[in-house]
Amino acid sequence: MSDRDEKDPVERMVDAYERMLEYVDGVIGKAEKSTLPSLKKSLDAAREKAVELNELTREEAEKIATYVERDMKEAAHFLVETGDEFRDWFRFDVELIEGRLMEMFASVADRTRLELERFANQARQAAIYRTGEVTGPGTLVCDQCGKELHFHKAGHIPPCSKCRGTTYRRSSEQV
Structure with missing residues (x-):
């Protein structure tokens, strides 16, 4: 029986998000600065590895890679537009985030900053986050009622508990 058959589907996708982020972090970490692979190439490799390992x-794997790339683009957009620190992007105490996840997320964002800035320039309009998708740590705001949804680790995006809305945007305000 494979890992795919044993776990709850939502939990399995959240775990896969974290594993894919960890793999991308590892690929980037092993590369020389002069041969730094693009985030897209690292995500492609991570996606293929997840499929290969069943x-x-x-x-x-396509969905999870899309979610990780979306979160990296949003982090880059925040860093480029505000000039603030990466920790401010989360909009809550970073000590609440699981240590290893925070390290990987920050590491990927830091080491691919130039590429992320390029992504940010291409994606000036905030990405839409939808119910049913998986997101990394941070704060999402309901498009319909403005209720904030805080993620301290990767998680499945539920409908809004206040209005049942299904679309969110990453919050860009500081706490």
Whole structure:
């Protein structure tokens, strides 16, 4: 029986988000500065590895790679637009975030800053986050009612508990 068959599907996708982020961090960490692979290439490799190891179906791996890339673009947009520190992007006490996840997320963002700035320039309009997707740590705001949804680790995006809205945007205000 594979790992795919044993876990709750939502929990399995959240775990896969963290594993994919860890793999991207590892690929970037092993590269020389002069040969730093692009985030996209690292995500492609992570996606293929998850499929090869039978951790995810190809469709699931595509979704998770899309979620990780979206979160990296949003982090870059925040850093480029505000000039603030990465920790301010989360909008809550970073000590609440699981240590290793915070290190990986920050590491990928820091080491790919130039590429992320390029992403940010291409994606000036904030990304839309939808119910059913997986997101990394941070604060999402409901498009319909403005209720904040805080993620201290990767998690599945539920409908808004206040209005049942299904679309969110990453909050860019500081606490």
